[in-house]
Amino acid sequence: xxxxxxxxxxxxxxxxxxxxxxxxxxxxxxxxxxxxxxxxxxxxxxxxxxxxxxxxxxxxxxxxxxxxxxxxxxxxxxxxxxxxxxxxxxxxxxxxxxxxxxxxxxxxxxxxx
Amino acid sequence: xxxxxxxxxxxxxxxxxxxxxxxxxxxxxxxxxxxxxxxxxxxxxxxxxxxxxxxxxxxxxxxxxxxxxxxxxxxxxxxxxxxxxxxxxxxxxxxxxxxxxxxxxxxxxxxxxxx
Numbered sequence: 001x002x003x004x005x006x007x008x009x010x011x012x013x014x015x016x017x018x019x020x021x022x023x024x025x026x027x028x029x030x031x032x033x034x035x036x037x038x039x040x041x042x043x044x045x046x047x048x049x050x051x052x053x054x055x056x057x058x059x060x061x062x063x064x065x066x067x068x069x070x071x072x073x074x075x076x077x078x079x080x081x082x083x084x085x086x087x088x089x090x091x092x093x094x095x096x097x098x099x100x101x102x103x104x105x106x107x108x109x110x111x112x113x
Numbered sequence: 114x115x116x117x118x119x120x121x122x123x124x125x126x127x128x129x130x131x132x133x134x135x136x137x138x139x140x141x142x143x144x145x146x147x148x149x150x151x152x153x154x155x156x157x158x159x160x161x162x163x164x165x166x167x168x169x170x171x172x173x174x175x176x177x178x179x180x181x182x183x184x185x186x187x188x189x190x191x192x193x194x195x196x197x198x199x200x201x202x203x204x205x206x207x208x209x210x211x212x213x214x215x216x217x218x219x220x221x222x223x224x225x226x227x228x
Contacts, residue, residue, distance in 0.1 A: 034216075038156070041202070041222065041224070042219075042221055042222065043117075043148075043204040043206065043219025043220050043221055043222050044156060044204075044217075044219050045219065046216035046217065046218070049216065087156075100158045100161060100169055100171075101148075101156075101158060101217065102158070103155050103156040103157070104155065
């Protein structure tokens with residue numbers, strides 16, 4: 001699985017857009033990029049997944065440049081409830097053995113009033 | 114949205130005792146998993162389960178651990194003789210299929226404290 005690097009923590013204020021960038025220089029051709037969110041004392045929750053260019057859903061957008069060596073999770077107009085740890089995961093879902101996810105330390109986002 | 118439910122939410126046990134953590138995966142899901150997270154550390158894969166057998170396990174999942182799907186709805190993790198270092202939050206997860214875009218649904222976890 002490709003190693004990922006993301007900031008340990010980020011701070012923001014309510015209503016702002018937050019962009020969390022993840023580096024994955026060794027991403028393989030078949031690898032997808034997946035982001036999970038984890039609130040304190042909760043299990044991780046899938047946010048978004050993409051392979052290239054841009055993916056958008058009701059929660060976030062994921063921007064992936066052409067070289068795919070990084071990706072940016074964009075959270076529009078965050079609220080206090082977006083305070084959580086965000087994990088970037090990279091791997092080939094077909095080769096990781098039944099979704100054996102490898103979590104890093106993630107990015108701890110703190111949203112203040 | 115459908116949920117994975119886990120019971121109990123907290124479990125306190127004495128070292129050397131057996132514990133069983135219970136999970137009810139989402140009803141039409143076929144793949145089941147256990148992960149754990151020691152306080153302040155990363156979420157770690159323990160085991161995956163499909164078609165009534167273990168499909169993959171990590172080095173953490175030693176002979177003290179076992180999983181079972183005793184009926185059509187429950188999925189359990191048993192620790193035969195708990196150790197202090199087994200104290201962690203244990204998460205059950207499930208997925209419908211294994212495909213390129215499939216996501217895992219995690220439960221809220223069972224906080225296990227071994228004294």
